[in-house]
Amino acid sequence: MTKQIVFAIALLVTIGVFAYTISRIIRFFMLTRKGFAVNKLGKRLWVTLEVAFGQTKIFRRPVIGLMHALVFWGFCVILFGSIEMVIDGLFGVEKSLSVLGAFYNFMMATGDIFALLVAISIVVFLIRRVFLHIKRFEGIEMKKISHIDANVALSIILVLMLSLMGMNAAYLKWVELAGHEVHGVYPVSQHLTWLFIGMSVDTVFTHYQIYWWTHILLIFLFANLLPYSKHFHVFMSVPNVFLSRLEPLGKLPNMDNVTREVKLMMDPNAAFAAPATDAPIERFGVKDAEDVVWKSYFDALSCTECGRCTSVCPANITGKKLSPRKVMMDLRARMKEKGPMMLKNGRDYTDGKSLVRDYISEEELWACTTCNACAQECPINIDHPKLIVDMRRYLVMEEGSAPGELKAMFNNIENNGAPWQYSPEDRLVWAKDLEVNVQ
Amino acid sequence: METRKIEIPVMADLFARGEKPEYLFWVGCAGAYDDRYKKVARAFAKILVHLNVSFAVLGKEETCTGDPARRAGNEMLFQMQALQNIELFKAYEVKKVITICPHCYNTFKNEYPDLGADFEVISYIDILNKFIDEGKLSINTDKFKNAKITYHDPCYLGRANGIYEQPRAILKKLGGELVEMERNRSFALCCGAGGAQMFKEAEHGNKEVFLERMDDVLKVDPNIIATACPFCMTMMTDGIKYKNQEEKMRNLDIAELIAESLNL
Numbered sequence: 001m002t003k004q005i006v007f008a009i010a011l012l013v014t015i016g017v018f019a020y021t022i023s024r025i026i027r028f029f030m031l032t033r034k035g036f037a038v039n040k041l042g043k044r045l046w047v048t049l050e051v052a053f054g055q056t057k058i059f060r061r062p063v064i065g066l067m068h069a070l071v072f073w074g075f076c077v078i079l080f081g082s083i084e085m086v087i088d089g090l091f092g093v094e095k096s097l098s099v100l101g102a103f104y105n106f107m108m109a110t111g112d113i114f115a116l117l118v119a120i121s122i123v124v125f126l127i128r129r130v131f132l133h134i135k136r137f138e139g140i141e142m143k144k145i146s147h148i149d150a151n152v153a154l155s156i157i158l159v160l161m162l163s164l165m166g167m168n169a170a171y172l173k174w175v176e177l178a179g180h181e182v183h184g185v186y187p188v189s190q191h192l193t194w195l196f197i198g199m200s201v202d203t204v205f206t207h208y209q210i211y212w213w214t215h216i217l218l219i220f221l222f223a224n225l226l227p228y229s230k231h232f233h234v235f236m237s238v239p240n241v242f243l244s245r246l247e248p249l250g251k252l253p254n255m256d257n258v259t260r261e262v263k264l265m266m267d268p269n270a271a272f273a274a275p276a277t278d279a280p281i282e283r284f285g286v287k288d289a290e291d292v293v294w295k296s297y298f299d300a301l302s303c304t305e306c307g308r309c310t311s312v313c314p315a316n317i318t319g320k321k322l323s324p325r326k327v328m329m330d331l332r333a334r335m336k337e338k339g340p341m342m343l344k345n346g347r348d349y350t351d352g353k354s355l356v357r358d359y360i361s362e363e364e365l366w367a368c369t370t371c372n373a374c375a376q377e378c379p380i381n382i383d384h385p386k387l388i389v390d391m392r393r394y395l396v397m398e399e400g401s402a403p404g405e406l407k408a409m410f411n412n413i414e415n416n417g418a419p420w421q422y423s424p425e426d427r428l429v430w431a432k433d434l435e436v437n438v439q
Numbered sequence: 440m441e442t443r444k445i446e447i448p449v450m451a452d453l454f455a456r457g458e459k460p461e462y463l464f465w466v467g468c469a470g471a472y473d474d475r476y477k478k479v480a481r482a483f484a485k486i487l488v489h490l491n492v493s494f495a496v497l498g499k500e501e502t503c504t505g506d507p508a509r510r511a512g513n514e515m516l517f518q519m520q521a522l523q524n525i526e527l528f529k530a531y532e533v534k535k536v537i538t539i540c541p542h543c544y545n546t547f548k549n550e551y552p553d554l555g556a557d558f559e560v561i562s563y564i565d566i567l568n569k570f571i572d573e574g575k576l577s578i579n580t581d582k583f584k585n586a587k588i589t590y591h592d593p594c595y596l597g598r599a600n601g602i603y604e605q606p607r608a609i610l611k612k613l614g615g616e617l618v619e620m621e622r623n624r625s626f627a628l629c630c631g632a633g634g635a636q637m638f639k640e641a642e643h644g645n646k647e648v649f650l651e652r653m654d655d656v657l658k659v660d661p662n663i664i665a666t667a668c669p670f671c672m673t674m675m676t677d678g679i680k681y682k683n684q685e686e687k688m689r690n691l692d693i694a695e696l697i698a699e700s701l702n703l
Contacts, residue, residue, distance in 0.1 A: 060626075250599025251549035255514045259554065262518040285512065314629040319645030367642040370510050370634030371594040376625050385634075392512030405639040406511045413516060417502030418468040419638055424499045430470060430477035431447040431496070436485050436703050438441045 007089035007216075014220040021227045028297065028339040031347065033282070035293030036245065036253065044242050051381060052241040058379040061308070064128075067121040068379075071157075074114035075234075078164065080107045085216050098183035108184030112168055116188045119161035126154050136307040139316075141326035146230065146305055153231045156222050160215060167211035169193050174208050177201040233304035237380045240302035243295060244381040249372040252389055257282050258397075285393030288354040289335040290342065292387065299382040300332040309374035309384060315367040322367035324374035324384040330359040331387065356391050365391050366403055440702075445488050448495040450531050461493040462561075463533045465547070467540035468503055469669030475676060476669040482698035483539050483563055489703055490575055494537070500527060506546040511635035518554065521546075525556045539563045539694065541595035541668045542633070548600070562596060563694060564667055568605040571612060580614030582700040587616045589661040591652065591675060592627035593668035606667055606693055613700055615663075620655040628652050632670035653678035656688075664690045 038044070050056050053076075055069040084097040098104050128134055129150060137147070168189035173196040175182050196204045226232050245253075286292050309324035310316050316323050334355045342349045356365070365388055374384045395401045402410075409419045417424050453460055464487065470480035487494050505520030528536075536558055538544040548560035570576035588610055596602040603624045610617050622628045631641065631648025641647060656664055656678070664679070666672045675690045691699070 248545075248549050248600050250545040250595055252509060254550070254553035255518075258514045258518055262515060262522060266519070266522060284514070312626070314631060314648045314651070315642070315644070317628075318631075318641075318648050318651050320642045321644075322642075363642055366639070367644075368634050369594070369629045369631060369636050369648070371629035372598045373594075373629065376598050389510060389512060392510075393514055394512070396512035397515060402511060402513075403639045406635060409511070409635065409638040410508060410513050410516055413503045413505065413508055413520065417520075418472060419503060419507050420468065420472050422472045424502070427466070427471045427499045427501055428447070428449070428496070430466070430480045431484065434445045434447065434481060434484065435442040436445055436488055438443050 001092065004090065004092045010217060010220055011086065011090070014224060017224045018227075021224065024340075024343075025227065025301070027343055028335055029294050031290045031335075031339060031342055032292050032294045032297045033290075035295045038243060040246060043246055044244070047244055047246070047381075048238065048242045051244070051379075052238045055379075057377075057381075060377065060379075067124055070114070070117045070121050074111075074118035077107060077110045077114050078118075081111045081164070082216070082219055085212070089216065095183040104183070105185045108168075109187055112165070112186040112188045115161045115164045115168075119158060119165070122154050122158045122161065126151065126158070129154070136311045139307065139310060139323050139325065140321075141323055141329050142305070142307075149229045149231070150305075153222075153225075153229065156218060156225075160218055160222070163211045163215040163218065165189050165192060166195075167208060167215055169195060170204055170208035170211055173199075174201065174204045177204060230303070230305050232301055233380075236298065236302035237304070240298055240380050240382070243298060245295070245383055245386075249375055252386065255284070255393070258284065283394065284397040285395070286387065286390040287356050287394045287398065289331060289338050290347065291355075291394070292331065292390065295383070296331065296387045296390070297335060299384075299387070300328045300335070302380055303328040303332070303382060305329065306379070308377045308379065309382070312373040312377045314369055314371060314373065320363075320367040321361065322364045322388075324388075327360060327364070327384055327387060328382060331355060334359050356394060360391065362395065362401070365395065366406075445485070447484055449498040450495040451498070451500060453495050454531060459532060460495040461535060462495075463528070463531070463536045464494045464496050465536050465538045465540075465543055466496055466501060467538065467543045467669070470539055471501065473669055473673070475672060476692075479539060479669070479672070479692040479694050482692065482703070483694040485698050485703040486567070486576070486694060486701075489701065490570060497527070497531075504543045504546045506542045507635040507638060509546070509550070510633070511638075521551055521554050521556075525551060525554060528556070528558055533558050535559045535561060537561045537563055537566055539669075539692075541593045541599070542670070545595045545599050562600075562602060564596065564602060564606050564609070567694065567697060568609055571609060576697070578609075578612045578614075578697060579700045579702070580612070582702075583613040583615040583663070583696065585615065586613070586663050587618055587659075587661045588613065588663045588665050588696075589618050589620055589656060589659050590623070590665045590667075591620070591630065591656070591671055592624060593666070593671045594627070594629050594633050596667055597627055598625055606665070609693055609697070610665055613696060618659045618661060620659055622655055628655060630668075630671040630674035632674050637670050637673070649674035649678045650681060653682050657682065657684070660687075662688055663696070664688060665693055665696060666690060667693050 055072055058068050059065040087096045088094060165188060168186045169192035172186060172190055173193045178201050196207060226234055283291050305325055307325050313322060313324055338351060341351060368385065368388045370385050372385055412419050412421050416422060448460065466480050469476040502524065503520055505517035509517035536547060538547065544560060544562045590606055590610055592603065607617065628651060629648060630652055664675050666675055672690060672692060679685055679688060679690055
């Protein structure tokens with residue numbers, strides 16, 4: 001009974017803290033702008049199966065991609081065992097889901113195998129991070145804390161996997177010694193029971209309990225650490241894929257507020273016909289964290305700083321300041337800084353700083369070629385170019401600030417209908433004196 | 440060999456005569472004004488004439504799609520261009536538009552519908568490939584049979600719109616050897632000119648993007664860099680000059696390769 005009470009308290013605390021964290025994050029989302037409508041659920045489900053569960057984009061780097069896929073799939077199957085542990089803990093029972101029979105045996109077996117595969121992958125990840133110099137993990141945005149963040153999460157996962165295997169092995173030895181019936185199949189842990197040779201039934205049971213508690217309490221702790229680290233990715237990435245923009249990468253979203261303005265300009269009579277709205281005047285483009293559409297903020301929270309985007313960015317490759325990963329990290333950091341003050345003091349709150357300039361320089365923004373290599377590469381379909389262009393929109397339309405040559409290009413388009421200063425009269429010069437050979 | 444003078448049909452003239460062409464050939468600003476890309480516009484027009492395709496151009500009524508303005512953040516200017524173009528297309532009852540610039544293609548196809556556009560957009564690569572598949576356009580394989588060709592994927596055909604295989608299908612028909620750079624298809628490296636970079640100095644870095652791309656090209660050491668975008672063409676041509684490769688390799692657009700193979 002004591003075990004049940006302690007467990008229930010631990011679970012309640014976990015859920016309570018988690019709910020508080022999530023409610024705060026939801027309030028940050030309330031500060032952001034409306035984006036696209038989430039429709040086409042069938043297509044979204046397909047994208048989720050393909051990109052999230054199939055891990056198709058992570059396989060663009062096949063070797064390390066496979067290791068990540070193993071960790072992901074491992075999490076999915078091991079989740080089944082974790083749910084059982086919660087039920088067992090609450091009701092003071094053992095192996096409650098074993099009533100599922102063959103399916104149970106299958107799930108336990110895969111979970112046990114994946115525990116080992118995940119552990120091996122994590123060891124490789126740790127070796128890579130600690131001993132090998134991987135260029136992708138470096139960059140101006142990658143501070144010491146980013147590396148600590150990564151190593152802590154990997155270490156926790158490693159301990160989770162080791163405790164899981166230890167728990168399974170101790171369980172097997174315990175039922176053997178106590179003469180109970182075995183529930184589940186454990187292809188990996190059955191080879192680890194030698195660890196407990198020579199111990200009494202009670203000692204083995206104590207071992208079993210220690211691993212059990214270590215595993216589940218670490219899960220509770222991890223779940224509550226995640227939202228405060230880049231590993232919030234664990235929760236956000238699958239939904240982020242589900243919420244992907246489904247249009248071709250080349251499409252930029254239309255600014256409807258600009259369409260209204262332009263239509264008024266082109267047809268002044270419409271100004272009188274247009275119904276007056278009480279809607280607050282929206283800023284054109286993105287200056288600060290609250291100007292982004294909710295999806296950009298979702299992207300930022302889902303980013304795990306893997307750096308695949310930055311490693312393929314032509315600007316970054318050639319030594320320019322732009323790093324798509326930094327753009328996402330900056331948005332996340334800026335909301336973390338300004339969001340709480342806005343919640344406290346209202347939407348008008350200003351601290352005299354902004355995402356553009358204080359976090360992301362104009363130089364970074366103007367270096368983007370909108371080639372979409374970053375968006376293509378992102379394993380969870382983050383849309384970096386959209387956010388970059390949104391910030392350019394702010395600079396150009398609200399501040400009239402752009403590199404001089406671009407202002408000249410705007411003038412040329414406006415006056416001559418071409419980005420270059422040529423007369424529309426010359427548009428057919430190319431077609432002069434055209435001849436074809438006749439065979 | 441005989442030559443025949445050709446006149447490029449202009450939409451306003453045809454319309455005045457009560458004729459309606461099947462396709463609008465959208466030349467684009469580069470096709471109209473860039474000295475190098477004018478040759479691509481000419482090559483493609485020759486192929487259309489050669490195939491007796493019913494088409495017309497807008498001539499001096501054509502204007503910028505607004506793509507570089509939008510990508511540089513000037514949404515206001517982009518939308519003014521777009522609404523103006525959509526009006527013009529409606530006036531001429533345009534149903535099908537062929538573009539030779541991937542940036543025009545992308546904007547028309549993906550972005551204009553948000554502003555009320557209702558016409559089909561066809562990339563010249565797609566239509567050339569279709570003509571070949573249908574047997575209307577048969578490429579002569581003699582001209583390039585000893586050539587080693589590499590293809591540089593334009594971002595706005597490839598990643599932006601998934602057109603990877605059609606240009607390669609055409610190039611394979613030319614009879615030469617098609618060699619892939621290490622970064623190709625969805626992994627391809629940008630030429631450095633998209634997103635309005637074409638119209639400004641690059642930001643400070645330690646290398647120009649087109650030179651990074653030229654290193655990819657030099658590794659496969661082709662005779663021909665095939666491109667399918669005016670910006671890519673400018674950058675690759677510059678790259679050839681910077682690397683002193685003018686003697687060894689040429690940069691040609693896919694339309695030019697076809698026209699040259701057919702001796703048009």
